Amino acid sequence: MDHPLRSPQMITRLVDGRICAYDLAAGGRGVLSPVLVCPPCADGDVVDHAVAAGLARVYCTTLDAVVCTTAEGDEVWRSHFEPRSAQRHGHRPSCVLSSNGLVLWVYRPDAMAGRNRPDQWVALDAETGAVVAQADLQTVGHGGRQLLHPAGDEVLLDVGEGQDGSVMYRASLAGAEMNLVGYPWADRCLIALSPDGHHFMTVDHEQTDVAVHAHPGGEVRFALSVDAFGHDPDEVHVEWSGGYLSPDTVVVTLGGETEDEEEWFRHYLVDARSGQVRSEFDARTDNPYDLLPLGDGSWLTTDVSGHPVRWTCS
Numbered sequence: 001m002d003h004p005l006r007s008p009q010m011i012t013r014l015v016d017g018r019i020c021a022y023d024l025a026a027g028g029r030g031v032l033s034p035v036l037v038c039p040p041c042a043d044g045d046v047v048d049h050a051v052a053a054g055l056a057r058v059y060c061t062t063l064d065a066v067v068c069t070t071a072e073g074d075e076v077w078r079s080h081f082e083p084r085s086a087q088r089h090g091h092r093p094s095c096v097l098s099s100n101g102l103v104l105w106v107y108r109p110d111a112m113a114g115r116n117r118p119d120q121w122v123a124l125d126a127e128t129g130a131v132v133a134q135a136d137l138q139t140v141g142h143g144g145r146q147l148l149h150p151a152g153d154e155v156l157l158d159v160g161e162g163q164d165g166s167v168m169y170r171a172s173l174a175g176a177e178m179n180l181v182g183y184p185w186a187d188r189c190l191i192a193l194s195p196d197g198h199h200f201m202t203v204d205h206e207q208t209d210v211a212v213h214a215h216p217g218g219e220v221r222f223a224l225s226v227d228a229f230g231h232d233p234d235e236v237h238v239e240w241s242g243g244y245l246s247p248d249t250v251v252v253t254l255g256g257e258t259e260d261e262e263e264w265f266r267h268y269l270v271d272a273r274s275g276q277v278r279s280e281f282d283a284r285t286d287n288p289y290d291l292l293p294l295g296d297g298s299w300l301t302t303d304v305s306g307h308p309v310r311w312t313c314s
């Protein structure tokens with residue numbers, strides 16, 4: 001069955017201790033104004049956050065729970081991570097709300113939290129907080145990045161295990177069952193999904209190359225090492241950043257040091273179909289991790305105020 005493509009419309013940022021939501025579908029440019037500003041949950045130590053498209057519900061993870069509140073900050077439900085962790089660093093639970101707003105996907109780095117169990121990936125009913133499905137992962141992660149597939153109900157998860165590498169999974173729900181598939185590598189970091197959902201982009205954990213893979217199987221369509229951009233691979237590396245500027249263009253970031261040991265970063269546009277390096281790209285930021293391509297020809301950076309700034313090539 002074909003699914004209509006869905007572009008991300010609502011993003012969130014934590015600004016001055018409050019969860020701010022921004023409607024990308026509104027098409028604004030420059031510094032974006034939030035359509036919702038919500039106080040954090042009572043715990044205060046918000047790690048990750050998401051907002052429902054209708055702005056009626058706000059979701060956040062803390063080190064020990066996932067919490068749903070109203071837009072005014074009143075708690076609706078709470079799902080505890082038991083037992084409470086004595087570790088205050090090194091584990092960051094993440095959450096992402098499904099495109100239809102019905103399921104909240106939560107990655108739990110339980111091993112690093114000292115809960116004496118494997119990491120978990122849990123699908124919660126977004127309305128009630130009840131567990132829909134869950135799976136134990138064979139990982140010991142510090143955190144996990146979750147990306148929604150734009151053409152269906154599938155989610156991709158990249159679990160960062162620090163110096164031990166990065167493990168990727170994909171999952172979807174079939175009733176109360178989680179269909180979980182692991183990718184056969186532990187040395188590639190997920191960067192982005194293409195706007196049509198047919199490909200995804202990864203960077204080698206050792207930062208030696210960038211690759212575009214077919215979705216869902218992960219077959220490599222092309223890979224580019226540092227020398228493809230005209231740099232010395234002994235002196236320059238690929239950053240774990242970038243993404244799809246448009247359906248047929250990816251942004252790749254390289255980094256290195258000057259003779260005075262000052263860091264530098266350069267961004268390049270690459271044909272997402274052929275792998276041809278096109279040109280350098282001015283991302284309007286000096287921080288490679290402050291760049292978020294949106295897949296529609298625009299991208300986000302961050303203003304000094306903490307709010308996102310939307311740029312376009314034209």
